Amino acid sequence: MTERTDSAVPAKRTRRKRDPQGTREAILEAARQQLSQDGKEGVSVAQVAQRAGVNRGTAYQHFQTREQLIEATAAWVSDQLYEAVFGDADSAGERPVEQLSVEAITQHVAEFAMQNPEIGRVWLFELLSSRRPAKDRFWQTYLSNFERFARTELAQPGVDAEVVTVLTIAGAFLWPVMARSQARTAKEREQMAKRFSRELLRLSLHGTLRPEKFRDLETRLAADDGGDAGPAV
Amino acid sequence: MTERTDSAVPAKRTRRKRDPQGTREAILEAARQQLSQDGKEGVSVAQVAQRAGVNRGTAYQHFQTREQLIEATAAWVSDQLYEAVFGDADSAGERPVEQLSVEAITQHVAEFAMQNPEIGRVWLFELLSSRRPAKDRFWQTYLSNFERFARTELAQPGVDAEVVTVLTIAGAFLWPVMARSQARTAKEREQMAKRFSRELLRLSLHGTLRPEKFRDLETRLAADDGGDAGPAV
DNA sequence: TTGCTGATCAACACTGGTGTACAGCATGCA
């Protein structure tokens, strides 16, 4: 077998401009796509390199082994996720909970997941084949934030933080997978994100939040009952 | 390279009893484990055969290609899941909704997912790499059941059935993945299943159910508030 | 301009997997 797979085209691709940083990112991006499609075991350096428009050897220049490439990609994705949700400050975990509006963070996660379905998928894939899923940084931060919130007077007593976190996160990342076929334009994606967060908030309103503390949310949810964000069944 | 990989052990495994059905199942079972560990792309006929204690050639007698083996395994898992939740009657989808207690089905799913974490994992893996996740038989049946329920007077108005279904299913199958490390004995697993269904029902109670129709559930939930099924943080 | 550094690339050897073929063994059943 020859090295080049696309023997139809002019036989020689132009050599890539010298740009280590850019090349590295191109490889990571390609690996992310691959990872999102087939999961960890479906990633091959050969395919990633081809997708990135880079020689396979170059990929090995940037990442010693296939394993390390996957690891680096997973970490990269994890960082993107973490940053998007908690902000890039490393002190995010320390922020007082009251400052974090439940509503805002729910909508934020839903929207991000909908706009970047690949990231959520990769994250879920990683989690499914991880031996210690609970050690995940994003998971831990989300959980501990919610646990602290659950202890405030804003929350209902007796909330099981771990269960609620699993429900929220799993739902948020799986929702785009299911909804993908129905949402092709940016506007549709936004609506789907809204549908998700609205319903999750509605469930939360009595289940985890104390409604008397969230009267405005209550009225707002009631307001767009059956509105344009409703299910399109 | 030699065919045998385990050259340390007594050199010859005892020949398998002649039992086509059993052999087939053993292969499927091994494939399921493999599938649950690494996802679709991580499955090789060679490894599956070895795990099943069967010659590689035998595996090819039962399944023509690797692709077909994986397909058959996924279908097998899907059937197990479907059967466990909806019963083996093909008419399950037609059953009047009122007969299906929301409480019972929630607990049922939670318990089954907890007792058979592999099946949930395989199902999630499949879903994540499927191109048409919404076509899944189990998903469709669950959704349509819930949609019919949502139209009854037992349900709150304005429930987004699709979102709730995603939340429920995704949560139910991911919960065992996260909870696995904390639940090693059968008793612990049962408790974890209870934790999950209890919290989900609590969320549902006001979000999707009409509380005035479920007074008994309400009191029961309130009863074991902070009971032994509570979070172990 | 020249020379150096290191990013990029093509080619190589090797591994492990697939799918096929076939001979031999053994077991359940007519």
Next chain:
DNA sequence: TGCATGCTGTACACCAGTGTTGATCAGCAA
């Protein structure tokens, strides 16, 4: 007791992937 059939062992052609190496070429500093 045959004997059809399921299982095993082995061999082979082939492919896609891994990891390595040495050549090449672009950009930059002297």
